[in-house]
Structures are given as structure tokens and as C-alpha cells.
Amino acid sequence: MDLDSIRQQFPALQQQVNDHPLIYLDNAATSQKPEVVINAVERFYRYQNANVHRGAHQLSEQATSAFEAARTTVQQFINAASEQEIIWTRGTTEGINLIAQSYARPQLKPGDEILLTELEHHANIVPWQIVAEQTGALIRVVPINDNGDLNLQRFSALLNDKTRIVSLTHISNALGTINPVAGLVRQAKAFGAIVIIDGAQAAPHLEIDVQRLGCDFYLFSGHKLFAPTGIGVLFGRKTLLETMPPWQAGGEMIKRVSFSGTTYNDLPFKFEAGTPNISGALGLAEAIRFLTALDRKALAHHERALMNRAVELCSAIPGFSRIGNPTACASILSFQLSSHHQQDIGLMLDQQGIALRTGHHCAMPLMERLGLPGTVRASFCFYNTMEEVERFARVLEQISLGRSFAVAETVSEQSIFDDSPFGREIRNSDIISQLTPLKSWNDRYREIMQLGKQLPAFTSTMKREQDRINGCESDAWLRVSRDDKGALWFAADSDARIIRGLIALVLAALNGRQPDEILAFDIEDYFSQLNLTRHLSPSRGNGLKAIIEAVRESARQASA
Numbered sequence: 354m355d356l357d358s359i360r361q362q363f364p365a366l367q368q369q370v371n372d373h374p375l376i377y378l379d380n381a382a383t384s385q386k387p388e389v390v391i392n393a394v395e396r397f398y399r400y401q402n403a404n405v406h407r408g409a410h411q412l413s414e415q416a417t418s419a420f421e422a423a424r425t426t427v428q429q430f431i432n433a434a435s436e437q438e439i440i441w442t443r444g445t446t447e448g449i450n451l452i453a454q455s456y457a458r459p460q461l462k463p464g465d466e467i468l469l470t471e472l473e474h475h476a477n478i479v480p481w482q483i484v485a486e487q488t489g490a491l492i493r494v495v496p497i498n499d500n501g502d503l504n505l506q507r508f509s510a511l512l513n514d515k516t517r518i519v520s521l522t523h524i525s526n527a528l529g530t531i532n533p534v535a536g537l538v539r540q541a542k543a544f545g546a547i548v549i550i551d552g553a554q555a556a557p558h559l560e561i562d563v564q565r566l567g568c569d570f571y572l573f574s575g576h577k578l579f580a581p582t583g584i585g586v587l588f589g590r591k592t593l594l595e596t597m598p599p600w601q602a603g604g605e606m607i608k609r610v611s612f613s614g615t616t617y618n619d620l621p622f623k624f625e626a627g628t629p630n631i632s633g634a635l636g637l638a639e640a641i642r643f644l645t646a647l648d649r650k651a652l653a654h655h656e657r658a659l660m661n662r663a664v665e666l667c668s669a670i671p672g673f674s675r676i677g678n679p680t681a682c683a684s685i686l687s688f689q690l691s692s693h694h695q696q697d698i699g700l701m702l703d704q705q706g707i708a709l710r711t712g713h714h715c716a717m718p719l720m721e722r723l724g725l726p727g728t729v730r731a732s733f734c735f736y737n738t739m740e741e742v743e744r745f746a747r748v749l750e751q752i753s754l755g756r757s758f759a760v761a762e763t764v765s766e767q768s769i770f771d772d773s774p775f776g777r778e779i780r781n782s783d784i785i786s787q788l789t790p791l792k793s794w795n796d797r798y799r800e801i802m803q804l805g806k807q808l809p810a811f812t813s814t815m816k817r818e819q820d821r822i823n824g825c826e827s828d829a830w831l832r833v834s835r836d837d838k839g840a841l842w843f844a845a846d847s848d849a850r851i852i853r854g855l856i857a858l859v860l861a862a863l864n865g866r867q868p869d870e871i872l873a874f875d876i877e878d879y880f881s882q883l884n885l886t887r888h889l890s891p892s893r894g895n896g897l898k899a900i901i902e903a904v905r906e907s908a909r910q911a912s913a
């Protein structure tokens with residue numbers, strides 16, 4: 354396998370991020386795209402753009418043929434029996450919602466059971482909760498063992514005559530567990546249940562044969578399979594799809610509309626209302642051609658080698674603990690460092706050009722089962738190199754060896770207010786003059802961490818539930834007091850160091866001010882002067898925005 358030439362075909366892998374060559378280890382969130390896929394999408398818009406299935410002209414006919422040929426490519430890729438079994442969707446999430454509403458909702462009766470597992474992504478939980486609410490069906494959950502394997506005894510024991518639906522992931526996006534789906538499908542079918550497999554993580558890494566698996570539905574997303582976002586696939590057995598009512602209504606899904614009644618189109622069009630994502634489908638077909646032209650056994654072998662090397666190197670790092678250790682595991686490594694909050698690790702790796710994911714990975718019930726707020730997740734793809742894995746492990750080791758984080762000893766409830774320099778000796782103007790001359794993000798980051806250290810820490814008893822502010826990735830606590838001049842003083846803490854630093858910046862600006870001053874303060878402008886607006890971006894999902902909102906809410910209440 355010529356790794357260099359494969360890597361060359363991915364333009365995004367050629368860049369520098371934060372002055373380092375990008376090491377992209379967030380493949381379980383989305384994969385990078387090869388040149389051929391990018392070109393296919395561009396070619397469509399440059400030369401072939403037309404709507405499908407309706408135009409009376411050449412471009413439309415060509416677009417239609419290409420679009421339907423893409424469907425055939427997908428059908429062959431997963432060995433479905435017919436193109437009619439391939440429905441285009443926006444992605445895995447939409448596919449599961451379609452099945453829940455169009456298949457399950459009309460079928461389920463009160464007391465019927467839907468069997469899920471503790472490993473599921475929210476996309477394979479919430480649509481079932483909604484349909485359970487609508488029908489009176491019950492959700493049963495197969496537990497995992499401590500190593501992250503599905504508990505197969507419990508799976509068998511939970512199956513019964515009331516089990517109408519079994520919906521489970523092929524590969525866990527959070528722990529990498531590869532479920533033995535073929536055997537599980539057989540067991541579930543013996544009870545007459547319908548089996549749905551969430552293949553979002555599996556399609557890029559395993560060879561899928563839906564007929565051999567024997568499942569009723571199989572779902573995946575293009576964007577994790579080197580294709581564009583906004584395109585995905587729902588495979589469904591034809592006999593089932595035929596009995597299902599349409600899900601969304603509009604153009605394409607009808608044969609004939611009149612006000613006395615409408616006849617629906619044949620499969621697969623019955624489920625494809627409206628103009629589809631044509632360029633996405635062409636891109637996905639191109640991605641499949643790209644992938645299947647490679648030696649997939651060799652790719653899988655390389656991914657396994659990357660994973661094994663990462664586990665070997667990281668296990669030697671002080672304070673490293675792997676989360677889960679499944680018997681059959683994809684190239685997904687979930688872990689924590691005892692010395693650092695996961696969000697800090699993500700940020701420090703990002704400073705070194707290493708991209709990965711931290712947090713709950715859209716699997717909050719799984720995190721709850723593990724008793725963790727989240728993990729750091731490195732997910733490897735065949736285009737990653739052994740050198741990248743080694744550099745990742747080296748940087749992680751440096752992080753773990755970094756100075757431990759001493760914070761000011763907190764003596765009393767009042768000292769979290771009184772001992773804080775923010776809003777007193779350190780105001781926002783001081784912060785601006787201190788941070789703006791620093792050009793590099795690394796230097797600014799170091800200063801922010803230093804400021805965070807001056808924020809008095811809450812003791813664990815001070816971290817009261819009613820003061821908790823839920824961010825997506827890290828928790829924070831906020832307390833408010835008002836002095837006799839009516840000014841508001843805030844004390845706050847977070848389990849992530851970067852958030853402590855950012856809180857310090859916020860408190861420097863807002864502490865000790867009157868409520869109307871707080872409400873008038875332009876925090877966006879302040880952060881943009883500090884060149885830190887990305888920390889206010891909703892995508893970071895951290896507690897900072899929630900803190901700012903809570904501070905403003907206190908000011909609103911105080912001024913009311």
C-alpha cells in the first residue's frame with residue numbers, strides 16, 4: 354500500500370494548523386475528502402447541473418442517469434439485492450428518523466418493546482424515545498460490560514415475544530466496540546423482531562454485505578465515508594419498504610396528485626420527497642469508487658497497526674487511562690489523563706496541530722454508564738501515518754508531564770469573592786493591554802492560563818448543584834453577591850482550566866459593576882479585541898457562553 358500517494362490525494366491533509374502540519378485524528382466525526390470526490394462535486398456544478406427525473410432536456414437526462422448510477426454504486430457497495438432498496442437521505446440521523454416514523458410508528462402498540470444498547474449514539478436513541486412516546490412502546494437497553502463489549506447474555510435475555518424492533522450500532526463511535534451484528538441479527542429475527550443497524554462508523558472501515566448480515570435496515574452517512582456532508586443512505590428490505598407509508602411529502606414521491614387522492618411513486622422514490630442532494634450522491638459514488646479501488650484488507654491492516662501503536666505508546670504515559678478495551682475494536686481510542694480535563698487536552702493538542710474530539714461524543718447515556726463527563730477520542734484512518742501516531746503520543750506525554758495545576762487555597766465561602774483580583778486590580782483594560790501585544794496563540798493561551806490560576810477555586814462542597822452551569826463539554830459553577838452600592842460580584846469556577854482562564858477575562862470586565870453596566874457591556878467586542886471570538890462560538894460547546902448568559906441573567910434580575 355502506497356500511503357504517500359494515498360495521502361497526496363487528500364488536499365486537507367497537506368496543510369499547517371497552528372504552525373504545525375495537521376494531524377487529523379477526528380475521523381470518527383467526519384473524514385477528509387479525496388481530490389476525486391471534490392472534483393466530482395465541482396464537475397457537477399460546472400458542467401452537469403440540472404434537476405433530476407423531470408427536465409425535458411439533455412442535462413437533466415444526464416444528471417438523472419448519473420444520479421441513478423450512483424444509487425447502483427451504493428447498492429453494489431453494500432450488496433443490496435436491488436437499487437430499489439437504496440434510499441438517499443441526509444445521513445444516518447435522518448435515516449433512523451425515517452424508519453422510526455414510517456416503519457415503527459404505524460406498527461407499534463402499547464407494551465411493544467424497542468431494544469437499544471448502552472453504546473448508542475443519540476441519533477439511535479432519541480427518534481425511538483419519540484416514537485415510544487407516540488405509541489406507548491417501551492425502550493429496553495442492553496448493558497455493556499466494563500471493557501465496553503456489549504453484554505451478549507443480557508442481549509439474549511432481553512429478547513422476547515414483545516421485542517418488535519432491535520436497533521443497534523455496528524461500531525461504537527465513542528469506544529470503538531465492533532458488535533458481532535450478524536449473530537445478534539439472527540437471534541433477534543428468531544423472535545420476529547425487525548433489526549436496524551447504525552453503520553455510520555462501520556461503512557468506512559468494514560466491508561458491508563447487508564444480505565449476509567440479514568438485517569432489515571442499514572444506515573450510513575456519506576461524510577464519514579470520504580464523501581460530502583448532507584448525503585446518506587438508508588438500505589431497507591424491499592418487502593418492508595413497500596409496506597411503509599411515505600415519510601415526507603412533496604415532489605418526486607408521487608405518481609399522480611389530485612384533490613380526490615394521491616398515488617405514491619414506486620420505490621425508492623416514494624421516500625425521496627423534493628429535489629435531492631444530487632452532487633452529494635455523485636460525490637458519494639465517487640468516494641465509494643475511490644475506496645473500493647484500494648486494497649481494503651491492507652487499509653484495515655494499517656488502521657489496526659495505527660491503533661495498536663497508539664495504545665502501546667499511550668499506555669506508557671503517566672496518568673493515561675484508556676476508556677473501554679473492547680474485544681473487537683475499531684481504530685478509535687477513547688481515553689483520559691488524570692492530570693488534565695479532557696477539554697484542556699483537546700485545546701493543547703490543537704495548539705500542536707493535532708485535531709481530535711473531546712466530550713460526550715453524542716453518547717451521553719454511555720458516558721453516564723461509564724461515570725464520566727466525557728473522554729478524549731483519537732480516531733484513526735488509513736491516511737494517518739505511524740509518524741503521526743508517534744507524534745500524537747509524544748505531545749500527549751508532554752502534556753501529562755506538564756506542571757500540575759496549583760490553584761489558590763480557598764479558605765471560606767466569602768474568599769471566593771474577596772480574594773479574586775478580577776474587577777479590582779485586574780480590569781478588562783488591563784487584560785487588553787496585556788494580551789493584545791501577544792501575537793501567537795500559544796503566548797496568549799499561556800497568559801490566559803496564568804490568569805485562570807488567580808481565580809479562587811471552589812472547594813468541592815462549594816460546587817453546589819444549584820450553582821452549576823451546564824456547558825456541553827465542561828461544567829462550571831457561578832455564585833453572585835451584591836454589595837451595598839448595588840454592584841454585582843461574581844465568583845466562578847470550572848473543571849476545565851481553559852474555561853477558568855476565560856472566566857477570569859469575563860470577570861475582569863464585569864465584576865463589581867452595576868447591573869445596567871453589565872447588560873450594556875459588549876462582550877463580543879471585548880473578545881474580538883482579544884482575538885478570542887472562537888471561544889464564544891457555539892461550536893465549541895463549552896461552559897463559557899453559558900457563564901456569560903448566567904451573569905447577564907443575574908444582572909437582569911438585579912435591575913428588574
Ligand SMILES: *Cc1c(COP(=O)(O)O)cnc(C)c1O
Nearest residue numbers: 444445446474476526553554574
Ligand atoms: C456520526 C454517527 C451518527 C450520526 O450521523 P450523522 O451523519 O450525524 O447523521 C449516528 N451513529 C453513529 C454511530 C455515528 O458515529
